[in-house]
Amino acid sequence: MAKKLVSLENIVFKYEGQTRNAVDHVSFDIYEGEWLALVGHNGSGKSTLAKLLNGLQFPQEGSILVNGTELTEETVWEARSKIGMVFQNPDNQFVGATVQDDVAFGLENAGIPLPEMVKRVQNALNKVKMGSFLNQEPHHLSGGQKQRVAIAGVIALQPDLIILDEATSMLDPRGREEVLETVRELKEENLLTVISITHDLEEAAKADRMIVMNEGKLYRQGIPTDIFQMEGELIELGLDIPFSVKLSKEFKEHGIGLVKSHLTEEELVRELCELHSKM
Amino acid sequence: MLDKMILGRYVPVDSTVHKLDPRSKLLLVFLFVCIIFLANNLVTYGLVGLFTLLLLMLSKIPIRFLYNGLKPILFLIVFTFILHILFTKEGELLYKLGWLEIYDGGLRQGLFISLRFTFLILVTSLLTLTTNPISITDGMETLLHPFKKWKLPVHELSLMMSIALRFIPTLMEETDKIMKAQMARGVDFTSGPLKERIKAIIPLLVPLFVSAFKRAEELAIAMEARGYRGGEGRTKYRQLKWQTADTLLMLSLVVLTIFLVLLRS
Amino acid sequence: MRITLQDVEYRYQINTPFEHLALHDVNIDIEPGSYTAIIGHTGSGKSTLLQHFNALLKPTKGSVTIGDRRIESGRKEKELRGIRSNVGIVFQFPEHQLFEETVEKDICFGPMNFGASEKDAKDRARKALKQVGMAEEILEKSPFDLSGGQMRRVAIAGVLAMEPDVLVLDEPTAGLDPRGRMEIMDMFYQLHKERGISTILVTHSMEDAARYADEIIIMHRGTVFKKGTPLDIFSQPEQLLELGLDVPDTVRFQLKLQKELGIRFERICLSVDDLVSEVKTVMGRGNQ
Structure with missing residues (x-):
């Protein structure tokens, strides 16, 4: 198995004035180079986890280790330089007046010298395919474009881990695809580690590993194929299952002799074809 | 409803004035506001007018936008003009009809004050019309930098x-x-x-x-x-470039000031 | 109530240097009691179009007829409340319009603006709250103490309490989790069936369009690109894909399977049941 990048050990977190723990004795590890999908219904504690990972909140119990160093008030800035976040609302994280200013914002904070900054800004924007929008103002951009700029802002800082906190939930289908495609490419290219917090199960199906959260607790973790075996249970948790899984189940129930389980439509089509040719 | 606001909006055109450093434009406005009070006769007002006209022409801003900038205060200008004509009773009597008396001094004063108003508005709106707001902010930050010493x-x-x-x-x-x-x-x-x-x-x-x-x-x-923790240790991405044109603008202001001082009565 | 748009054109910031054409040559007829889905990309003119349905925007050319009122370009319109009480709009992220101290007051706001008595409005608030699946205890709470999903429901109740004949929905489920999405869409469909409310749904979800609508209108670059029943529209999936729009999951799957198998199904499948039975037929045929 690959190297552990972040470990969560027995984390407990409660918001002030709340009776229930928002995060309740949760432990898991994040490995270098993986795409981890964190799913759960609204209020299941998944966004709180994101805030804890970035030191925007600190757990009341347990500890978070980033590259072996415990995340505390003293080490938080160090940890933030390794963990980048993209938030849900594309407008409320766009700080700069123009695209290039926004990407530079994080670099300015890190005290990167100007010549290096110029290089990194252009580079990061090229990588998210926004290289020709340098001087564009945010209100002339689509949601998907703004999120890509936010991603550029994160990768310009060359972090080890990028957390997408429901980063596609306010986008239209085209914007969502743009953003996911961008992250996928970046991950392939730089071995970036990705945590994606989402309720888009189609997206989660493409992850390397999934964690299902329910009422603050870690409900289940595993590879998507295994997680989606528990279809009924997922629906009860307020989640959904990918279309191919749903369809595969229907086919089986109606006596079409499929044997495998299918996370993607391509797999399902393939087995149907094999079946058809055998007949 | 809200989309009708055009007043003072940045108009991106490619012109000499647009390319000037925001600092020089800010200084221009500041100094212009001061020296316009030096003008007190036809020649000096003429000079200031000529200077303003030259800047406007260099900026390539369509007349329509300038007019839009002036429109809201046009009433004020006309009003002051009329007020002066009616109530300033200095100099020679030019015209009399019943209670209405127009004096040469009133006419002059009314004209001058209206002109002063117009020039001021034109030059200040020239700043916002040719400089995008963020550059204005940058310019201000740099110009105010010395005041940091006094905890600003x-x-x-x-x-x-x-x-x-x-x-x-x-x-x-x-x-x-x-x-x-x-x-x-x-x-x-x-x-x-x-x-x-x-x-x-x-x-x-x-x-x-x-x-x-x-x-x-x-x-x-x-x-x-994204790692923001105050201004300490931050580098700056936006850099301002002072060019020859900026120096020339400042020099032309000095020259204008000298002429105003010499030619005023 | 019927809504008819005739040769509608709309320009933003008309007669300014920032003028921008958002709609042109739009002809639409929404029949009483129908369920229409409007689909298209962001920027295709959907949002501008929906604001014409209750005269929030007036066409810059052409006319809009809402019931017996005719809104024409270039004419001053007075007293539009009648139209607005008959055509309710649930905007995207409707929870952003909440402002009263209590849920009850907020839901009563619309009906009382349209002249309902306080007692009547309160009755309606209770009914509307039930429709959106929430308990009455919440009436006295501040809307700002609710969760995001609850706020959405309260805001929708505020529109339902106006008891409109026509309901315009702009992406009413954006940002909700899968369960919330289904509950809300089913609720609107039930209202449509039970009370015959004409429903106009603006959506990106081809699933919802295929499942609920009688008629689909595709908007593209400010005008109607195509309209027809879901079967008409999705029978030519190539056209949609060319515009960069999606097709329902079932259709997409059917296309992939057809391509791999090198055959064509007899019909286009808009539901999982259709798809299962078509696949069974094909597999059965292979068997013989």
Whole structure:
């Protein structure tokens, strides 16, 4: 198995004035180079986890280790330089007046010298395919474009881990695809580690590993194929299952002799074809 | 409703004035406001007018925009002019009809004050018409930099200003959306007695404030997550470039000042 | 109530240097009691179009007829409340319009603006709250103390309490989790069936369009690109894909399977049941 990048050990977190723990004795590890999908219904504690990972909140119990160093008030800035976040609302994280200013914002904070900054800004924007929008103002951009700029802002800082906190939930289908495609490419290219917090199960199906959260607790973790075996249970948790899984189940129930389980439509089509040719 | 605001909006045209450093343009406005008070006769006003005209021509801003900038205060200019004609009783009597007496001094004063007004407005709107707001902020930050010694939070102020500018279009859009949503629920913003209309603002203002606060909170979190912890140790991405044209502009102002001093009566 | 748009054009910031054409040559007829879905990309003119349905925007050319009122370009319109009380709009992220101290007051706001008595409005608020699946205890709470999903429901109740004949929905489920999405869409469909409310749904979800609508209108670059029943529209999936729009999951799957198998199914499948039975037929045929 690959190297552990972040470990969560027995984390407990409660918001002030709340009776229930928002995060309740949760432990898991994040490995270098993986795409981890964190799913759960609204209020299941998944966004709180994101805030804890970035030191925007600190757990009341347990500890978070980033590259072996415990995340505390003293080490938080160090940890933030390794963990980048993209938030849900594309407008409320766009700080700069123009695209290039926004990407530079994080670099300015890190005290990167100007010549290096110029290089990194252009580079990061090229990588998210926004290289020709340098001087564009945010209100002339689509949601998907703004999120890509936010991603550029994160990768310009060359972090080890990028957390997408429901980063596609306010986008239209085209914007969502743009953003996911961008992250996928970046991950392939730089071995970036990705945590994606989402309720888009189609997206989660493409992850390397999934964690299902329910009422603050870690409900289940595993590879998507295994997680989606528990279809009924997922629906009860307020989640959904990918279309191919749903369809595969229907086919089986109606006596079409499929044997495998299918996370993607391509797999399902393939087995149907094999079946058809055998007949 | 809100989309009719054109006054003072940045008009991106490629011109010499647009390319000037925001600092020199800011200084221009500041100095211009001072030296315009040196003018006190036809020749000096003529000079100032010529200077203004030259700048306007260099800026390539369509006349329409300049007129739009002047329109809201046109009334004020005409009003002062008339006031002076009617009530300043200095110099030679030029015309008399019943109680109406027009003096040569009144005419001159009215004309001069109106001209002064017009020139001031034109030059200041030239700043906003040819410089995008964020460059103005940059210029101010650099110009105010020396005041940091006296604990003026220059960096914070300019960051605040640039964020405010960046969010103006977003908030305008939001206002429009909330307005529409409340109109669909039967609110009438445009007619009815004044009291009703003031009451109608509440369903607009409350959601607007709620959302602005939420935005501010999320923005603060996003800024923190991106490593923002005050101006200390930050580098700067935007760099200003002082060029020959800027020096020339400053020199021409000096020359103008000298002539004004020599030619005023 | 019927809504008819005739040769509608809309320009933003008309007669300014920032003028921008958002709609042109739009002809639409929404029949009483129908369920229409409007689909298209962001920027295709959907949002501008929907604001014409209750005269929030007035066409810059052409006319809009809402019931017996005719809104024409270039004419001053007075007293539009009648139209607005008959055509309710649930905007995107409707929770952003909440402002009162209590849920009850907020839901009553619309009905009372349109002249309902306080008692009547309160009755309606209770009914509307039930429709959106929430308990009455919440009436006295501040809407700002609710969760995001609850706020959405309260805001929708505020529109339902106006008891409109026509309901315009702009992406009413954006940002909700899968369960919330389904509950809300089913609720609107039930209202449509039980009370015959004409429903106009603006959506990106081809699933919802295929499942609920009688008629689909595709908007593209400010005008109507195509309209027809879901079967008409999705029978030519190539056209949609060319515009960069999606097709329902079932259709997409059917296309992939057809391509791999090198055959064509007899019909286009808009539901999982259709798809299962078509696949069974094909597999059965292979068997013989």
